[in-house]
Amino acid sequence: MSSYNYSTRKIKEKAFLFIVAFLTFTMFIPLFHIFLTVFIRGFPVLAENGTKFITGTFQDGGIGPAILGTLMLVVLASLLGLPVALLVGIYAYEYPRSSIGKITKALLQIMLEFPTILVGIFVMQILVVPMGSYSALAGALALAIIMMPYIAVYTTEALRQIPFTYREAAFGMGLTRIKVVFRILIPMAKRGILTGVLIGIAKVAGETAPLLFTAGGAYQTYYQGITKPVGAIPLLIYQLIQSPSNEYHEIAWGASLVLLMIFLALFIPVRLSLKEVKL
Template sequence: MSNIKTIRMIKDKIFLFFVGFLTFLAVVPLFHIIYSISVKGLPIIMERGVSFIVNPLSEGGIGPAIVGTLMLTILATLIGIPIAFLAGAYAYEFPESLIGRATKVLLQIMLEFPTILVGTFVMTVLVIPMGTYSALAGAIALALILIPYVAVYTEEAMAEIPKIYKEGGYALGCTRAQVIFKVITKMAKKGILTGVLIGMAKVAGETAPLLFTAGGLYEVYPTNPLQPVGAIPLLIYTLVQSPSPEDHKIAWGAALIMLIIFLSIFIPIRYVLKDDIKI
């Protein structure tokens, strides 16, 4: 018996070693990316200071691109979240209906849909008829990318709530809308918020759909959603194609700012998942 126990302990240690080693290999690229961007992007930010994040591109800054990214992300969130929430709630409430099943399938397809095709679609239906690139067109393209993430997380979060709470709401005389929006939504808020944050982090770093919709604006701050707008990912894409070392330095600095924005959106998920649901 002692030999069998020893063999099991050895196998267990070997298994844990391989799991730990493979986990290490999985996270090494992530830390390498963060390290590389920080090492190459921090010097230009330290060199130029606040001017790098407030000045236009002609003065060696990325201020308009930062504001454009925030504008696009906020507009996409405002446009996409209501639609996504209603789609997720419908898929949860009517899972066996034809429309409910079709909604689930469509959301799964949209999760894997090439984002560049979203950009070409919005360009066809909005940019060309308007005759100009605009923040609105870019935001709509990003909203189409955000919707499936929020909707899927909404549906899954609601589905995890025990049905007894739903039945209890009906027993108290609540309508279907009251049960969904006041009972189920409140209990599933952690999962829904996680989907919102992941969707926002996703669209904040998108480049492909903006190539056909945003247009790019890096010399003045955007003020009108019906006019062209710049974005950090789009600016990085433009700068890395330049042969100028100075443009490459700006691109690395912009990448670090983009990383900071991404982490500032994504890190709260860690605390959302850590805390218990409070009703």
């Protein structure tokens, strides 16, 4: 009887592991399908046009201004949003039971699910309308607002994973709260924090809706300053697929592959180069 029960448990265990493995594989099928489809449809466009597609303006059949515009928007958004997000995440960790801390955590959760198109409308009203034109600054501000909650939440959660004993030991050595946070806790939580930064960057790098109301799009000329309209790859893709032209659709597939390559080039090396801190 015991042998029968043992065999039954082994069968159930193997069946459970098989189901889990199958569901895990199924979960990644859409991701693999996206990668494969973008590569199959986009690679011939890049191979046919070569560097002209990467460096040329739209008039010349290239997406150079859109690539540079995306990079500039991400950099500007990071400069605007990263310092604020880190400080907000640290505050939410340091004062979780204070009134402001509780409100901050609640607002961060709301901002994570907030429709990004509404962020674009908000920035349009406070910046684009007063300035009288679209601009890289308006686009970067919209993307910074979208980026900040991801970085702040990951910062808070990364700091929470550090055992409290390290904090107590640092205080026992006479360090101030600021030194404990920035010299002890932040370096130990850098893997989790940088993960949040990468997710935030990946999120805004592919955003389209807020840029419709802020960036404007400029594909015949390269980046001309933060007060001028700027192009972006996601925005260009959106505009191209609205056209019935097959040529425009091919350019959109090539731009999609470039956007995917930029994301992988940023995410994978940085993520793999981080050494996990053993606690």
